[in-house]
Amino acid sequence: AHVSTLPDAGVQFKCVNGMARLTGRDRPGRPTALLVNGALSIEPDARQTLEDYVLIQVNGTAKYPEGLEGALGCLQVNGSTDAYPDGAVCLDDRFTVDRVFCLRAAAGLYYAAGSVVMTDARLDAAALGAKGVRILTPTAFVAEPLLDAAVALFDERARIVPVPEGCAFVDGDARLDATLVRRWGKNLFVNGDLTLLPEDAGALGQVGRLHVCGDVLLPEALLDAFFALDPHFGNLRAYRGRLIQDRPTVSIRRADLQSGGLTVIDCAEVCVEDDVLPEDVEENLSILDCAEVTCPAPLQSAVERVSTGVTEIHQKDDRPDYGRQEDADAQCISAAVYQF
Numbered sequence: 244a245h246v247s248t249l250p251d252a253g254v255q256f257k258c259v260n261g262m263a264r265l266t267g268r269d270r271p272g273r274p275t276a277l278l279v280n281g282a283l284s285i286e287p288d289a290r291q292t293l294e295d296y297v298l299i300q301v302n303g304t305a306k307y308p309e310g311l312e313g314a315l316g317c318l319q320v321n322g323s324t325d326a327y328p329d330g331a332v333c334l335d336d337r338f339t340v341d342r343v344f345c346l347r348a349a350a351g352l353y354y355a356a357g358s359v360v361m362t363d364a365r366l367d368a369a370a371l372g373a374k375g376v377r378i379l380t381p382t383a384f385v386a387e388p389l390l391d392a393a394v395a396l397f398d399e400r401a402r403i404v405p406v407p408e409g410c411a412f413v414d415g416d417a418r419l420d421a422t423l424v425r426r427w428g429k430n431l432f433v434n435g436d437l438t439l440l441p442e443d444a445g446a447l448g449q450v451g452r453l454h455v456c457g458d459v460l461l462p463e464a465l466l467d468a469f470f471a472l473d474p475h476f477g478n479l480r481a482y483r484g485r486l487i488q489d490r491p492t493v494s495i496r497r498a499d500l501q502s503g504g505l506t507v508i509d510c511a512e513v514c515v516e517d518d519v520l521p522e523d524v525e526e527n528l529s530i531l532d533c534a535e536v537t538c539p540a541p542l543q544s545a546v547e548r549v550s551t552g553v554t555e556i557h558q559k560d561d562r563p564d565y566g567r568q569e570d571a572d573a574q575c576i577s578a579a580v581y582q583f
Contacts, residue, residue, distance in 0.1 A: 247298055247319075249276055254297055265289045271296075279303065287329065290314050306333070306356070327354045331379065334359075337414070338380075340366060350375030358382040361393055362412040362432075368392035384412060384434065406432050410452060421446045433457070437476070439465055440486060447472075460508070462486075482506035483529055495519065500527040508532055514559075521545040 249256075254274045261281045267288030276298040283299070285307035293311070299318045306325040307315065327333060336357035345366055359380045361368070369392040382402045385393045390405055397403060406412055411427035416435040420443050423431075429451040436457035439447060444465055453474040461469055463481045484504025487493055491511045497518045499505050504527040507513055513530060515538035524545040530536060532552040540558045547556055 247276070247300060249297065265292050267292055276300075279305075282306070285311060285315075287311070293317065325356050327356070328352060328379065342366065345371055348374060348376045352377045352379060354378075355380040358384065358434075359397075360384045360412060360414065361389060362386045362406050364388045364408065368396065372396055384432075404456075407452065407454065410454060416457070419443055419446055419450070424449050436460070438488075439469075441465075444468065460486075460488075480508075480531070482508070482531075484527065495528070497523055500524070504528070506531065511535065513537070515539070515542055515546060524549055 251274075254276050255271065256276050256278070257271075258278045259281065262284070263277070263279045263281070264284045264286065266286040267290070270292045272295065274297050275295055277296055277300070279299070279301045281303045283301045283303070283305045285293070285305070287308045287310070290311060293314045296317050301318070301320045301322065303322045304325065305318065305320050305322075306327065308329050308331075309326045310329040312326060331352040331354040334353055334355040336355060338355040338359050340359060340361040341363065342365075348371060353376065355378070357380070359378055359382070362384060364386045366389060368389045372392065372395045376396060377398070378396050379398050380401055382404065383393075383397050384404045384406050387405045387408045390403075394403060407430075410430045410432040413423070413427055413431055413433045414435070416438070417423055417433050418438045418440070419431075420440070424446050429449050431450060431452070432454045434456050437455045437459045439459075439461035441462045441464065447465060447468050450472055453472050453476075455474065455476040457476075458478040458480065459469070459474075459476045460480045460482065463483055466481055483506055485499075485502070486506050486508065487510065488508045489510065493507055493510045493513045494516060495505065495507070495513065496516045497520065500519065500523040506529040508531045510533045513533050513536045515524070515536065517539050519539075519542060521542055521544075524542055525548065528546075528549050530546070530550040530553055533550075534554045536546060536550060536553055536556045537559050538546045538556070540560070543556065543558055550556060
């Protein structure tokens with residue numbers, strides 16, 4: 244994926260798989276090449292430390308203060324960089340403002356690379372503003388009762404999303420089942436995608452208000468009950484029968500299609516077995532947004548008709564062999580790091 248030539252044999256090599264941090268207190272003391280497979284954080288006091296590095300290769304993300312950009316000639320990033328304002332206090336990428344933060348926060352700028360959640364209506368947003376607290380973040384989720392006082396805390400470029408009063412904030416993808424309703428209540432604000440299975444009809448019937456920032460995936464049989472809530476959502480996908488989702492491999496036999504149908508979504512490899520008939524595929528199978536589907540030759544036309552967003556559809560005998568080695572004298576190496 245990447246080859247770098249180091250200047251001489253005296254350079255030491257370090258590799259970190261995960262999170263790495265460079266500060267002014269940990270200079271390596273000799274020319275060093277650093278490979279980070281994950282996330283690298285460079286602290287404001289690391290200017291002299293950077294002088295010891297001839298190469299910093301990051302496969303992932305790199306975060307550093309804007310004032311160090313001129314000292315980062317050795318930095319190469321396959322991924323993303325995040326330069327934050329000098330003097331800012333870095334919060335978690337997805338940070339929740341709570342009572343402890345309100346008590347401890349001092350005048351100055353705070354930075355969250357992802358989002359800030361301020362949904363506890365009991366917080367005193369006006370008091371934070373009076374202290375001189377400012378928050379820099381791309382997105383802020385703010386409870387409607389706090390909105391007037393909280394707006395002044397955020398940069399004018401921030402996207403501020405009001406969370407309706409009385410709604411519980413659910414951060415991330417979720418399944419709308421009995422456990423979710425029991426934990427968060429009947430009024431839900433979901434910051435992510437929402438999935439429903441056929442057995443979740445009872446939980447859906449208990450919901451009063453529903454706001455979904457992402458997409459909704461639900462059985463066709465629950466469409467009427469879902470729209471009766473007058474919900475807010477992104478995109479909607481309705482499926483038939485049983486759902487199989489987010490698996491690396493899926494094998495489909497005829498018996499799988501004879502119990503109310505089957506929908507396969509977001510799977511890497513889907514294999515339709517030899518015992519499946521064309522009419523089984525046409526009547527009871529849907530394949531959505533999968534990478535690769537293989538099937539017997541007599542089924543290919545039927546599989547193509549029931550597939551949407553599939554990258555490749557192969558007959559079983561024509562499936563390409565990506566791992567075949569053409570040169571008998573060649574050696575195949577599969578490794579994250581290879582030194583020679």
